[in-house]
Amino acid sequence: MSPVSATYWGITGYAIFWVLFGVAFVLFARRVYLLIRLVRLGQNENRFGSMFYRIISMLAITFSQWCTLKSVSRKDLAGIFHAVMLWGFGLFAIGYFILIGLWGGFGLSIPFAGSAFERVYLSILDIAGLLVIVAVMATVIKRYIVKPERLEREETTKEKVIMALLFTVMFGLMVLYYGMEGFGYAANNIQVSWPPVGGALASLLTGTGISLATLLVIYKAIWWSNYVILLVALVYTPHSKHLHPVFSPANVLFKALGPKVVIEPIPLEESESFGVSKIPDFTWKQLLDLLACTWCGRCHANCPATISGKSLSPREVILNLKGHLLEAGPGLLPGKAAASPEGKSKAMIGDVVTEEEIWACTTCGACQEVCPVNIEHIRKIIDLRRNLVLSQSKMPESAQLMLRNMQSRGHPWAGVQSLRLRGDWISDLDLKILAEGDTADTLFWVGCTGALVERNVGVTLSLTRVLKAAGVDFAVLGDAETCCGDPARRAGYEFQFQMMAEQNIETFKSHNIKEIVTSCPHCYNTIKNEYPQYGGDFKVVHYTQLIADLIGQGKLKLTNELNSVLTYHDPCYLGRYSNVYLEPRRILHAIPEAKLAEMERSRNKGFCCGGGGGLMWIEEQPGTTKINQIRTEDVLKTGADTVVTACPYCLQMFEESIEHQNIKDSLKARDLVELVEAAMKQS
Ligand code: SF4
Ligand code: SF4
Numbered sequence: 001m002s003p004v005s006a007t008y009w010g011i012t013g014y015a016i017f018w019v020l021f022g023v024a025f026v027l028f029a030r031r032v033y034l035l036i037r038l039v040r041l042g043q044n045e046n047r048f049g050s051m052f053y054r055i056i057s058m059l060a061i062t063f064s065q066w067c068t069l070k071s072v073s074r075k076d077l078a079g080i081f082h083a084v085m086l087w088g089f090g091l092f093a094i095g096y097f098i099l100i101g102l103w104g105g106f107g108l109s110i111p112f113a114g115s116a117f118e119r120v121y122l123s124i125l126d127i128a129g130l131l132v133i134v135a136v137m138a139t140v141i142k143r144y145i146v147k148p149e150r151l152e153r154e155e156t157t158k159e160k161v162i163m164a165l166l167f168t169v170m171f172g173l174m175v176l177y178y179g180m181e182g183f184g185y186a187a188n189n190i191q192v193s194w195p196p197v198g199g200a201l202a203s204l205l206t207g208t209g210i211s212l213a214t215l216l217v218i219y220k221a222i223w224w225s226n227y228v229i230l231l232v233a234l235v236y237t238p239h240s241k242h243l244h245p246v247f248s249p250a251n252v253l254f255k256a257l258g259p260k261v262v263i264e265p266i267p268l269e270e271s272e273s274f275g276v277s278k279i280p281d282f283t284w285k286q287l288l289d290l291l292a293c294t295w296c297g298r299c300h301a302n303c304p305a306t307i308s309g310k311s312l313s314p315r316e317v318i319l320n321l322k323g324h325l326l327e328a329g330p331g332l333l334p335g336k337a338a339a340s341p342e343g344k345s346k347a348m349i350g351d352v353v354t355e356e357e358i359w360a361c362t363t364c365g366a367c368q369e370v371c372p373v374n375i376e377h378i379r380k381i382i383d384l385r386r387n388l389v390l391s392q393s394k395m396p397e398s399a400q401l402m403l404r405n406m407q408s409r410g411h412p413w414a415g416v417q418s419l420r421l422r423g424d425w426i427s428d429l430d431l432k433i434l435a436e437g438d439t440a441d442t443l444f445w446v447g448c449t450g451a452l453v454e455r456n457v458g459v460t461l462s463l464t465r466v467l468k469a470a471g472v473d474f475a476v477l478g479d480a481e482t483c484c485g486d487p488a489r490r491a492g493y494e495f496q497f498q499m500m501a502e503q504n505i506e507t508f509k510s511h512n513i514k515e516i517v518t519s520c521p522h523c524y525n526t527i528k529n530e531y532p533q534y535g536g537d538f539k540v541v542h543y544t545q546l547i548a549d550l551i552g553q554g555k556l557k558l559t560n561e562l563n564s565v566l567t568y569h570d571p572c573y574l575g576r577y578s579n580v581y582l583e584p585r586r587i588l589h590a591i592p593e594a595k596l597a598e599m600e601r602s603r604n605k606g607f608c609c610g611g612g613g614g615l616m617w618i619e620e621q622p623g624t625t626k627i628n629q630i631r632t633e634d635v636l637k638t639g640a641d642t643v644v645t646a647c648p649y650c651l652q653m654f655e656e657s658i659e660h661q662n663i664k665d666s667l668k669a670r671d672l673v674e675l676v677e678a679a680m681k682q683s
Contacts, residue, residue: 032246041329054253100222114446134189181202185208213338275390293315308624320353328345389491397619412616422479423476423481428542441515443508444463446481455652462671470556471555482503485497521578524541568608568672571606571650611628632658
C-alpha cells in the first residue's frame with residue numbers, strides 16, 4: 001500500500017501530496033522565472049543562428065560531460081565522482097517518478113510491480129545508491145581534506161553551512177531510500193533477496209520482532225520525509241549555487257560559434273556611455289554566463305594572473321558579478337526600478353570587480369578553454385576596461401603612455417623604438433614596397449614589434465630571407481604600415497582600434513591584397529577574426545602555417561643539424577585563439593637533430609608568457625610573481641637548451657626572464673623562423 005493512500009488527521013494522503021507538490025513547484029517556477037527575467041535585463045544579442053547545429057552540439061557536449069569525457073579534471077577524479085552522483089541521482093529521479101509520482105501521487109498500479117523487471121530496476125537503484133554514497137564521501141574528503149587548489153576560496157559561514165547541508169542531504173536521501181525500501185518490505189511482510197540492500201534490511205527488521213503496525217508507521221514517516229526533502233531540494237536549487245543544471249545547458253546552447261574569443265564592436269556614434277558599468281550594459285548572453293557557472297574553479301586554477309598572485313581570479317569575477325546580479329537585478333526589473341537600487345547597492349567597477357582585477361588579465365584564454373560551460377570571461381573584462389577607458393578616462397599610467405603612442409605614432413612603443421621609422425628594417429633589402437596604386441596578391445604584414453624592436457627585427461629579417469629562398473612572391477607596406485590595433489582593443493580603447501582597423505582595411509583594399517602573412521599571432525587574430533566585423537575579409541595565414549606548407553611541398557629544405565633540445569611555447573593567440581598547434585611542431589620535427597621536449601603545460605593547456613591583453617606595455621601588479629618567470633620555470637623543467645616560440649611578445653618576455661634569472665648560458669630564446677633559417681644554411 002502506498003503511504004499516500006492512507007488518511008492523516010482526516011485528510012487523504014493524496015491531498016497532502018499534491019498540495020505540497022503544488023507549493024514546491026510554484027516556488028521553483030517563480031524563482032526560475034525571476035532568473036530568466038534577470039537575464040533579459042541584458043542588451044540584445046543574436047545568438048540564435050544555426051539552431052539545429054547548436055542543439056546537437058549542446059546535447060553532445062552536455063552528454064560527454066555527464067560521461068566525464070570532456071572538460072573534467074582527471075587529476076583529482078572530480079569528474080568521475082560528479083558523474084557517479086549525476087547518473088545515480090538520474091536513476092533515482094526515474095525511480096522517484098515511478099514510486100512516488102505514479103504510484104504515490106496518482107495511485108496508479110505499477111504495471112511491472114512484482115515483476116523481474118521491477119526487481120532488476122530496484123536492484124540497480126540499490127547499487128547506484130551505494131556508489132552515490134561512496135562518491136559523496138570521496139567528494140567530502142576531496143573538498144575538506146585534499147582541497148585541490150581550484151576549489152580553494154574564501155567562503156562565508158553561510159556558504160560553508162549550505163555546502164555541509166548539501167552533502168548531508170545527498171547522503172541522507174540515499175539512507176532514507178534504503179530505509180523506505182527495507183521498512184516497506186518488512187511492513188508488508190515481503191521477503192526478497194533482490195534488491196540486495198532493501199531485502200537484507202527487511203529480513204533484519206523482521207527478525208527484530210517489531211510489530212507490523214510499528215514498521216508501517218516508520219515506513220510512512222520515512223516515505224514522507226523523503227518526499228519533503230526532495231521538494232525542499234526542488235525549491236532550493238534555483239536559489240543555490242546549484243542552479244547551474246538549469247542554466248548551463250542553455251549557456252552551451254548559445255555559445256559563440258565563430259572565433260573562440262569574441263570581442264564585439266561597439267556602435268561608437270550611437271552610444272552615450274561605453275563598455276559595461278551596470279547590469280543592463282551586459283548583453284543577455286553575458287548575464288546568462290553568470291548563472292551558468294558551476295563553481296568548478298578550473299578557470300581559477302589555470303589563470304596565469306591568479307597563479308602569479310595577482311588580485312584577479314576569473315572564477316571570482318564571474319561569481320561576484322553573479323552575486324551582484326542576484327542582489328541588485330530584481331530592483332531593476334520593470335516596475336521596480338524606481339529608486340535605482342543598483343546604484344544604491346554596490347558599484348560594479350570598484351566594489352564588485354576592482355580595477356586591479358580588470359587590468360591584470362592577459363586575455364590569454366586559459367579560463368575559457370577549460371570552462372566546462374562555455375563562459376566568456378574575456379569579453380566581460382574587455383567591456384569593463386572599455387568603460388574605464390572610454391567613459392571614466394581611468395587606466396594605469398603605463399597604459400596611458402601606450403595609447404598615447406598609438407595615437408601619435410601609430411604603434412605602442414616608446415623609447416629607442418620610437419626613434420625608428422617603420423620601414424627602417426627593410427634597408428637595402430630587395431623587397432617590393434607597395435606605393436600608392438601598386439597591387440599585390442600577398443602582403444607580408446610585419447607588425448609594430450617586428451618592425452621596430454631590435455630583437456624582433458632580427459626575426460623579421462630571418463622570415464624575409466626564408467620566404468624569398470622558398471620563392472614566395474610577396475610585398476610589404478614599409479612606412480605605410482601601421483598598428484593592427486590589437487593593443488588598443490585589448491586595453492579597451494575601442495575608438496583607436498576601430499580607426500586603425502578601418503584604415504588598414506582601406507589600405508589592403510586599395511592594393512588589392514588577397515592574402516596576408518603575419519609573423520605576430522596578435523596581428524593574425526585581429527586581422528583574421530576581427531577585421532571582418534568592419535568588412536575586411538582577407539585570407540590570413542600565420543608564417544608557421546605558410547612555412548609548414550612550403551616544407552611539405554619541398555620548397556624549403558631543412559638540412560643542417562641543430563643538435564639541440566628544444567621546447568615549444570604555444571603563443572596564446574596562435575594556439576588557443578586560432579588552433580594553430582600542429583604546424584609549428586611539424587616544422588620543428590623537420591629540423592634535423594632537433595629534439596622536441598614538450599612542457600607539461602602545452603598546446604591548449606599552454607601557459608601565457610604574460611605579454612598579451614596589452615600587458616606588454618602595462619605594469620604587472622607590484623609584489624607579485626612575474627608571469628614570464630613562471631613560464632620560464634616550465635621551460636627549465638624540460639631540460640631544453642632553447643625555448644622556441646612564434647610570437648614577438650613571447651620572445652621578448654622570454655628574453656627578459658632569461659636575463660633577469662641570469663641563465664643566458666644555459667637557455668636561449670629563439671623564434672621558430674630563426675631555427676628554420678639556421679637549418680637551411682649550408683655548413
Ligand atoms: S584570459 Fe587568462 S589572464 Fe585573463 S582571466 Fe582568463 S585565464 Fe586569467
Ligand atoms: S567560470 Fe567556468 S571554469 Fe570558472 S568556475 Fe565557473 S564554470 Fe568553472
